[in-house]
Amino acid sequence: MEDDRPVTRGYVVHPDIRTNPDRNAPGPALEEAVSLAVALPDLEVAGSEVVPLNKVHPGTLFGSGKIEELKARIKAAGAGLVLVDGPVSPVQQRNLERALETKLLDRTGLILEIFSDRARTREGVLQVEMAHLSYQRTRLVRAWTHLERQRGGLGFVGGPGETQIEADRRAIDEQLNRLRKQLDKVVKTRKLHRAARAKVPFPIVALVGYTNAGKSTLFNRLTGAQVMAKDMLFATLDPTMRKVELETGDEVILSDTVGFISDLPTQLVAAFRATLEEVLEADVIVHVRDISHPETESQRAQVMTILSDMGVTEATPLIEVWNKGDLLDIEVADALEARADRDPDIFLTSAVTGRGLRPMLERVSERLSAPRTTEDLVLPYAQARKRAWLHEEGIVEAERTDDDGYHLRVNWTARQKARFERL
Numbered sequence: 001m002e003d004d005r006p007v008t009r010g011y012v013v014h015p016d017i018r019t020n021p022d023r024n025a026p027g028p029a030l031e032e033a034v035s036l037a038v039a040l041p042d043l044e045v046a047g048s049e050v051v052p053l054n055k056v057h058p059g060t061l062f063g064s065g066k067i068e069e070l071k072a073r074i075k076a077a078g079a080g081l082v083l084v085d086g087p088v089s090p091v092q093q094r095n096l097e098r099a100l101e102t103k104l105l106d107r108t109g110l111i112l113e114i115f116s117d118r119a120r121t122r123e124g125v126l127q128v129e130m131a132h133l134s135y136q137r138t139r140l141v142r143a144w145t146h147l148e149r150q151r152g153g154l155g156f157v158g159g160p161g162e163t164q165i166e167a168d169r170r171a172i173d174e175q176l177n178r179l180r181k182q183l184d185k186v187v188k189t190r191k192l193h194r195a196a197r198a199k200v201p202f203p204i205v206a207l208v209g210y211t212n213a214g215k216s217t218l219f220n221r222l223t224g225a226q227v228m229a230k231d232m233l234f235a236t237l238d239p240t241m242r243k244v245e246l247e248t249g250d251e252v253i254l255s256d257t258v259g260f261i262s263d264l265p266t267q268l269v270a271a272f273r274a275t276l277e278e279v280l281e282a283d284v285i286v287h288v289r290d291i292s293h294p295e296t297e298s299q300r301a302q303v304m305t306i307l308s309d310m311g312v313t314e315a316t317p318l319i320e321v322w323n324k325g326d327l328l329d330i331e332v333a334d335a336l337e338a339r340a341d342r343d344p345d346i347f348l349t350s351a352v353t354g355r356g357l358r359p360m361l362e363r364v365s366e367r368l369s370a371p372r373t374t375e376d377l378v379l380p381y382a383q384a385r386k387r388a389w390l391h392e393e394g395i396v397e398a399e400r401t402d403d404d405g406y407h408l409r410v411n412w413t414a415r416q417k418a419r420f421e422r423l
Contacts, residue, residue, distance in 0.1 A: 011079035012037050012048035013070065015086050017056060024262065026050040028295045032262075033085035033107070035212070039114050046077040060099065061092045067099050074102060083110055086263075090139050107263060108135060115268065123190060126183045130176060131268050137172050202243060203368050204253045206282035208307065210299035211259025213290040214323040218351035219256040222361075241278075247358065248365040255282065260303050276310060280422075283415055284317045284367050286360075291322035291336060291348065315418040317367035319345045321360060326350040370413040380405040386423050 014030040017023060030050050037045050051070070057063055061084070062070065074082060081103045088096070088106035097104050105113070112135055115128045207215045223242040240256045255278045279285060287303060289296055300320075322340060325333050325348045333348065340346040344363065349356035374397070379387050387406050390396050393416055398409040412420070 007042050007044050008081050009046040009077065009079045010037055010043050010081040010083050011046055011070075011074045011077055012083045012085065014048075014050045015053050015056075015061065015084065016050050017053045017086075019055060024298065025295065026052075028293075029085065032295075033083065036085075036107075036110055036114065037083050040110075040117060043081070046079045047073065049073070059091060060095045061088060062096075067096070071100050074100060081105065093139065109139075111261070111264070111268065123183065123186045126179055126186060128268075130179050130183065133172050133176050133179070137169060202251050202253050203283035204241075204255055204278070204281055205284045205286060205364060205368075206255045206257060206279045207286050207288055208257055208279055208303065209259060209288035209323075210290065210293075210303055211261050213259065213288045213293075213299075214351045215256055215259065215288045218288060218321070218323065218349075218357075219254060221351050221354065221357070223254055246361050246365055248362060250365045250368060252283075252364070252368070255279075260306050262298075262302050264306075279307070280311060281419070282316060284319065284364055285312065286319050286321055286364070288321045288323050290324050292324045292327040311422075313418055315414045317345075317370065317415070319347070319360065319363055319367065321356075322346065322348045323351055325355055326353050370415060372411050372413055373417075374409060374411045375417075377408045377410060378405055379408065386420065389420065389423060 012030070012033050014026060014033050016026040016029075023029075027050070030048055034045055034048050037043055051062065051066060053062065060067060070082075079102065082096070082100060082105070084096075084104060084106050086107055088104065093104050093106070112128070112132050116132060119125045119128045207219055209215050219240065219242075223244050242254050243251060244254045245251050257276065257279060285307070287300075289300055293299065320343075322336060325336070328336070337348045340348045345367075347356045347360040347363070349360060351357075377390075383405070387408065390408060390410055393412070395410045395412045395416060396408055397411050400407045
């Protein structure tokens with residue numbers, strides 16, 4: 001059934017702040033911002049542009065001359081919403097909305113709207129709603145009609161209570177407390193499911209990568225599942241898991257995760273921590289890259305930074321998949337394949353045509369058969385949970401008890417040891 005919500009025309013602006021040494025190339029950055037806007041079903045992009053900035057104006061972000069130029073172009077495009085691809089402070093937002101005579105969303109607000117529209121599982125919906133509320137609380141609560149809806153919709157449209165800021169903040173805090181309690185219950189259930197999976201001797205292979213790299217298409221090809229897989233940013237938000245039998249005979253649980261993106265709102269990094277915990281539990285990580293994208297190296301660096309920040313260590317085997325090889329010229333593809341052949345953990349693939357997938361899966365099987373070492377451990381009796389985990393993993397070779405606790409001989413991989421040390 002189609003959504004009856006009205007379509008809003010939006011104008012996308014990417015501020016290219018020249019004093020920022022870490023800024024992305026303006027062309028691809030604007031293209032990504034437009035793709036984010038297109039990802040909302042009830043938003044139509046009426047125009048876009050890069051705005052070069054020598055300095056940021058504290059109260060308005062842009063200078064007065066540039067604001068007048070933007071106002072004219074926004075009006076000519078018939079846009080009722082401006083999307084600024086970057087952070088905009090509450091004061092800047094208020095002043096810009098007055099000067100441009102239109103509503104405004106910054107990058108954080110836009111990504112939150114997309115996540116609100118896409119979350120499907122109970123946990124995903126709760127996490128997004130909490131992130132959305134935390135963000136709205138800092139915006140002087142101009143509008144938060146999304147509190148009145150189940151999910152989705154462009155929540156920036158004006159709503160009730162706009163002048164009652166303190167009452168709104170109190171109401172938001174109460175709602176946040178209710179959501180936290182609900183989320184705690186959902187997370188506990190999720191932990192029980194994970195504990196149940198731990199008793200099944202199937203290793204977990206997690207697909208990670210920048211958003212729109214082709215993870216869901218690859219997941220569908222390998223599992224036969226019908227996961228939403230579109231040429232669209234954030235097509236997948238909730239983790240999907242399926243048992244798969246590889247051609248080598250190995251049975252694994254394949255996990256498709258949310259796509260990473262540069263400048264992901266801090267509220268969402270925290271909110272989706274539980275979702276991304278699947279990656280920390282993985283026995284092998286498959287990093288899927290869109291090798292045809294002009295910013296593929298920058299995207300790779302951002303994904304690796306996020307993995308490192310999450311606590312993923314070198315103990316976890318990582319395989320790099322250079323996906324979308326079907327979009328490359330033959331000469332470029334051949335050159336990349338020659339480069340990939342020099343590294344046993346890199347594969348040029350196409351999830352659409354199936355190119356390179358068989359050798360990649362064979363390598364996954366090899367990495368799952370990691371070398372093992374034997375060690376002796378002494379656990380105090382108070383650490384019975386750790387002892388139980390070792391037995392669940394099936395890696396205890398011998399055990400005896402003494403006055404100082406459990407004496408165990410274990411035979412484990414470096415990955416299992418790292419997971420044990422995090423318990």
